[in-house]
Amino acid sequence: MFGFIIRRTLAVIPTLLGVTIVVFFMLAITPGDPAELLLGERATQESLDAMREYLGLKKPLYIQYGMFLKRVVQFDLGETIWSRQKVSIEIKERFPATIELALVAMVISSFFGVLFGIISATKQYSWFDYVSMVGSLIGVSMPVFWLGLIFMLLFSLTLGWFPMSGRIGIDTNLQVITNFYIIDAIITRNWPALMDCLRHIALPALALSTIPLAIVSRMTRSSMLEVLRQDYIKTAKAKGLGQMKIIFKHALRNGLIPVITVIGLQFGILLGGAILTETVFAWPGVGKWLYEGVVKRDYMVIQGGTLLVATSFVIVNLLVDILYAVINPRISVK
Amino acid sequence: MLERPLLEMRNLKTYFKVRGNILKAVDDVSFTLAPGETLGLVGESGCGKSVTAATIMGLIPIPPGMIAGGEIYFNGVDLLKLPESRMRKIRGCDISMIFQEPMTSLNPVFTVGDQVGEVIELHEKLSRSEIRRRIIDAFRLVGIPAPEKRLDDYPHQMSGGMRQRVMIAMALACNPRMMIADEPTTALDVTIQAQILELMNDLKRKTGTAILFITHDLGVIAEMAQKVAVMYAGKVMELATAADLYTEPKHPYTVGLLSSIPVLGKTSKKQRLSTIRGVVPSLFSLPPGCLFSDRCPETREICQNEDPPMTTLADKRLVRCFNYA
Ligand SMILES: Nc1ncnc2c1ncn2[C@@H]1O[C@H](COP(=O)(O)OP(=O)(O)O)[C@@H](O)[C@H]1O
């Protein structure tokens, strides 16, 4: 198992190198002077010269790539044109917000998706099955921003249960340590702040969770239906095991194998920044930041954002593969 | 037979409702199994053997299935009347079962030791170390070499023959009174098949477990079973001691089945094995009268119109055929 993890982790390196090559050439093949592209139209002559030196533009391309790679490894992603802030710092401030939102959305959609999928599979063709399958069909086809606006209208404007937008109330005090507000509130035992954070994250997380929830519940249903037909389920019944043990131990462990891949994929997508949801709810994450970067043609933001999104996707995939091997012994032994 | 039977099945009827039709998978089947005895349940594929076994185990899905009649007394208690909670205590403990497909009958994500241990844990209150010892004992009993090591193997690390040994170990782990073996060797190649049969014969002597041995191959149980019930399209056609049945089959169907088995020495290369003409009837369109009438070489007019009754012959054997009625 340990060997497998090491091997699988090392196998990620070529992928990540590929990502840096793509990002690097994205700039290299863009017509025009890269220095101008990076600094914007109003850059002074000195700063342009400094940038050309910094990028090594006079050197051959492979040296330029080497320099780029060295900067990336040291987390030097340049400065944004807009705010003249280091890209790495902007990411450090925003990415936790995105991870937090994606995690909460994935916890909601995995838990309920798997639960609904199991109930649907064990009670195939029951009213629950029909309702949840129709519901999931609606769920995947629902535009998230529209759903987000409806949630906002209903739960915050009309009912007043949840705040409209943002990550935390302006008059809530929270000592920021990790930038994950929920974790920060827990480690500083700041319960009012925790409640406030949870109330803020509820609506965007719910809106964000609908599509993955629909996909996960469909996948769980079909996978569980397949597994429940297997011979080893017959064996489990013949042993005298109860229905719950059969479903949650013998069937689920097998049924979850393909579901985990789907969950990982969805999580990877959400980590790329839920652009619409973050924008609608004014959630200060990388999705919103990346969107603004594109609108403002801030090349450094786009470059840093692309690297971040691709890297987190690769890492999530790695974690999924490892988890996959943990629950599926047929993989890890090879 | 003076001993009180361990299992007594009386006129069991297990039907399935399929697309508006009633499919009589098991229709009026009766037999008894004494403690320590082996009964062979033989018949072509689809004749209702597995459904009979599943009914005893209480594992018929209802619907589409239904128990349309009959009783199954086990130790004097009618299993068909027991609530699911009591039935669960019997399953895997008093009556255990092994299946045809060793390759798929074990759960791929748990070690074989865990899977055998699970049934012990479920039915007996034992500590972890005692359970482990029992698993090792069970593995040793069924001839799995180095049981302490194989315990931690996953099913895919074992051969088909070894997996079937694990299944047998699992079935015997709680010292059941009765074991149902549903075609336990059908999926295995011939050498392994012989080894597993020998093992089961050996275990039967050691443990005194009664066995309901299901097979489509009369040749397989010749040396195992004391009694044999021959099934055809949901009904028992002949029930006799193995000795009587093999030396002097009475029902034309049994005769046909026996003559289609190659016998070493007796069947020469040139001689062709005879087969029963025609195909097994679909349970959806059974012939009127005797179910075998359309394939029977001795069929008469009465066979096509009336259902033959089960007749007891002088040697106590039961035959469902107008030739003996
Ligand atoms: N769950 C079920 N639903 C409908 N029909 C079934 C079901 N299980 C078995 N049958 C039917 O019962 C008949 C007997 O099957 P089975 O007992 O498995 O045969 P075999 O003698 O080969 O073990 C077959 O025609 C099969 O199609």
Ligand SMILES: [Mg+2]
């Ligand atoms: Mg069968």
